[in-house]
Amino acid sequence: MSRYRVVALVELTGACQTRCAFCARDARASTARPMTETTFLTVLRRLRPRDVRHAELAGFGEPLLHPRIEVLLGHVAGHAVPFRLCTNGEQLDRRKLGAIDGVLERVIVPLTAADEALAARLQPGLDHERVLENLRHAARMRRTRLEVAVPALPECLDALPDTVARLRALGVRHVGVSTHVHVHGGALDAPTRTLESAREIARRRDLPDSGLDRVPPLGEILESWRTARCRCVPRNASLLIDTQGRFHDCFQDAVHEHVLGHVDLMTLREAVEERERRDAPWSLCETCALRDGFGPGELALALRDRDAGDLPGRRGVG
Ligand code: SF4
């Protein structure tokens, strides 16, 4: 039996106000109904600290658009597994912040740019003024950490100095670059800068790579290599649970084709073990930029940078 843990990605809804340039949400059918409260409670029962490093309310949809989000957040309170939220920030108003502060360990907002025109192009339909205003309030949370992750798209990297300065002025202390979000199994055109060069830009600016948070400790990587047929680190490090309560082979599967089973019928550990018996989902891997993003050299750098990112005094993490 395997002993490594995963990051559980819990998708609450397929709805979203925007179509970010780095998201493959368009690739999937938009008919999926939001996760029911009953399914969510079953998911919570399946998440045990020995199997899950942390859980993220995330996926191919905006979690705060779930019609009963405040009720679901109430269920999360006191859970043994730390929870995070990935949100575009438009619905992160003071009322939601009241339900979040102290309940979630972290809120992560992927922001393309502070510049209105650029943000409107890369996240069309999103009310950016409102997002920035919400960030100002969210930065004052006392018990939940706010983190803004700038996706490593070329335009976002060019605008990075301005974005960081504007975020600092709003009181946001934790700003990083995410090299993880702009590659989704090939549904997006190939990024015009490689993963490596994006990481290099982040390093030069002394900003942490937010995507590295999902890189497990070395011992758990070795354990997953011992037990799983497929050695892809990003795939084995996380487990997507969709709005219908189905476990998925790889979080890059925007179309939700590669299903392992359902939370009603199997535990999370059983889903991990089912995945260990499977080969890589090759139809996705062919065009996935992460495929070459975690070779031995990159992995060594990722582990080094992730640990360095936790050191106090590193500017990106406050
Ligand atoms: S990344 Fe998030 S906010 Fe952007 S389109 Fe996808 S689900 Fe919506």
Ligand code: SF4
């Ligand atoms: S290379 Fe394949 S298994 Fe790995 S993250 Fe990409 S799609 Fe998933």
